[in-house]
Amino acid sequence: MADSAQAQKLVYLVTGGCGFLGEHVVRMLLQREPRLGELRVFDRHLGPWLEELKTGPVRVTAIQGDVTQAHEVAAAVAGAHVVIHTAGLVDVFGRASPETIHEVNVQGTRNVIEACVQTGTRFLVYTSSMEVVGPNTKGHPFYRGNEDTPYEAVHRHPYPCSKALAEWLVLEANGRKVRGGLPLVTCALRPTGIYGEGHQIMRDFYRQGLRLGGWLFRAIPASVEHGRVYVGNVAWMHVLAARELEQRAALMGGQVYFCYDGSPYKSYEDFNMEFLGPCGLRLVGARPLLPYWLLVFLAALNALLQWLLRPLVLYAPLLNPYTLAVANTTFTVSTDKAQRHFGYEPMFSWEDSRTRTILWVQAATGSAQ
Ligand SMILES: NC(=O)C1=CN([C@@H]2O[C@H](COP(=O)(O)OP(=O)(O)OC[C@H]3O[C@@H](n4cnc5c(N)ncnc54)[C@H](O)[C@@H]3O)[C@@H](O)[C@H]2O)C=CC1
Numbered sequence: 490m491a492d493s494a495q496a497q498k499l500v501y502l503v504t505g506g507c508g509f510l511g512e513h514v515v516r517m518l519l520q521r522e523p524r525l526g527e528l529r530v531f532d533r534h535l536g537p538w539l540e541e542l543k544t545g546p547v548r549v550t551a552i553q554g555d556v557t558q559a560h561e562v563a564a565a566v567a568g569a570h571v572v573i574h575t576a577g578l579v580d581v582f583g584r585a586s587p588e589t590i591h592e593v594n595v596q597g598t599r600n601v602i603e604a605c606v607q608t609g610t611r612f613l614v615y616t617s618s619m620e621v622v623g624p625n626t627k628g629h630p631f632y633r634g635n636e637d638t639p640y641e642a643v644h645r646h647p648y649p650c651s652k653a654l655a656e657w658l659v660l661e662a663n664g665r666k667v668r669g670g671l672p673l674v675t676c677a678l679r680p681t682g683i684y685g686e687g688h689q690i691m692r693d694f695y696r697q698g699l700r701l702g703g704w705l706f707r708a709i710p711a712s713v714e715h716g717r718v719y720v721g722n723v724a725w726m727h728v729l730a731a732r733e734l735e736q737r738a739a740l741m742g743g744q745v746y747f748c749y750d751g752s753p754y755k756s757y758e759d760f761n762m763e764f765l766g767p768c769g770l771r772l773v774g775a776r777p778l779l780p781y782w783l784l785v786f787l788a789a790l791n792a793l794l795q796w797l798l799r800p801l802v803l804y805a806p807l808l809n810p811y812t813l814a815v816a817n818t819t820f821t822v823s824t825d826k827a828q829r830h831f832g833y834e835p836m837f838s839w840e841d842s843r844t845r846t847i848l849w850v851q852a853a854t855g856s857a858q
């Protein structure tokens with residue numbers, strides 16, 4: 490009896506487990522995965538908070554490693570039952586070179602897949618992105634779309650290009666025979682813009698607002714909807730997908746799922762104000778203060794300055810032609826595919842998600858009021 494209970498304990502590996510999303514996945518697994526026997530947290534930069542987790546009932550193994558190094562990945566994957574591959578280089582600001590983004594996001598994913606095949610790991614959940622679909626370079630709206638909504642996905646920027654290719658690799662690997670002869674089962678989750686505790690861009694906006702005396706200035710029309718999803722729900726979706734992959738392999742294998750919850754459809758800036766407003770900031774203007782052509786000009790100027798200054802200094806402001814296009818194009822999802830395929834229901838209501846995020850912004854900036 491004790492033996493069979495022991496046999497059910499599983500080894501999970503989370504790549505990128507010290508990132509914004511990764512930390513939530515790690516904590517969620519520890520709270521909500523009863524079959525967890527060992528949790529391996531693989532990241533280039535390990536967080537000090539991991540230490541506190543090592544005193545709990547589940548064995549937590551911190552592995553400092555680089556997904557671009559195939560041998561490091563293979564060593565971490567060996568003996569794992571499930572891999573949640575969330576490590577990635579999230580850069581739409583031109584901080585890293587296109588080659589580095591490709592190396593981490595594409596070659597890193599290839600290394601994870603090959604490690605599963607070589608070592609006999611059968612279940613792989615990949616954190617993809619809405620960016621795999623769009624917004625496209627033509628600015629076509631994707632309005633409350635689902636996984637089957639036709640959309641002309643055209644990528645030029647290195648980040649969405651890399652995520653699209655990596656997702657394709659993961660889905661294509663579904664069914665490959667792993668060591669021991671059984672098939673690999675994979676699926677990809679596509680979050681829209683994630684928010685919640687640990688969201689650095691939210692904190693940057695808050696700090697910028699404070700510097701401007703408590704004011705932020707509207708740049709994007711309120712009518713442009715941008716999809717957002719709470720990090721706790723994204724983490725929960727990963728945990729559930731990983732858990733159900735074995736039982737529902739035929740249904741879930743090779744599938745993609747948008748990440749969704751009850752977060753309201755709003756513009757990027759109006760959505761941020763749901764948190765920054767209660768922290769004392771105000772968004773000025775019912776309409777954008779600057780004409781769109783001027784924003785396009787400023788974004789292009791930033792891109793030019795980035796290029797000119799690159800030999801001397803890294804100039805990577807939030808506004809560039811790509812981020813402007815993403816923020817200024819409607820992209821929202823409306824789907825229940827994850828609910829139908831693996832029983833996903835958001836764990837956190839919109840009210841909970843909002844409260845948790847507000848408390849984090851206040852605490853993180855030392856501005857609790
Ligand atoms: N933040 C967002 O709004 C969205 C993020 N995503 C995806 O979610 C995943 C996680 O993103 P975030 O948590 O936001 O980013 P993050 O930058 O906070 O986390 C990524 C983690 O991956 C690690 N990492 C990066 N390069 C690595 C390497 N070569 N080897 C090992 N570890 C490496 C980083 O150290 C970091 O801890 C990424 O794959 C991203 O593409 C998808 C949709 C939206």
Ligand SMILES: CC(C)CCC[C@@H](C)[C@H]1CC[C@H]2[C@@H]3[C@H](O)CC4=CC(=O)CC[C@]4(C)[C@H]3CC[C@]12C
Nearest residue numbers: 579581618620682708757807808812813815816
């Ligand atoms: C006034 C400016 C134009 C406002 C700039 C806001 C931008 C920095 C952000 C607007 C939309 C964000 C992206 C979006 O949420 C989708 C994403 C998915 C990912 O997989 C990674 C992050 C991101 C590209 C996200 C990045 C910041 C924005 C471009």
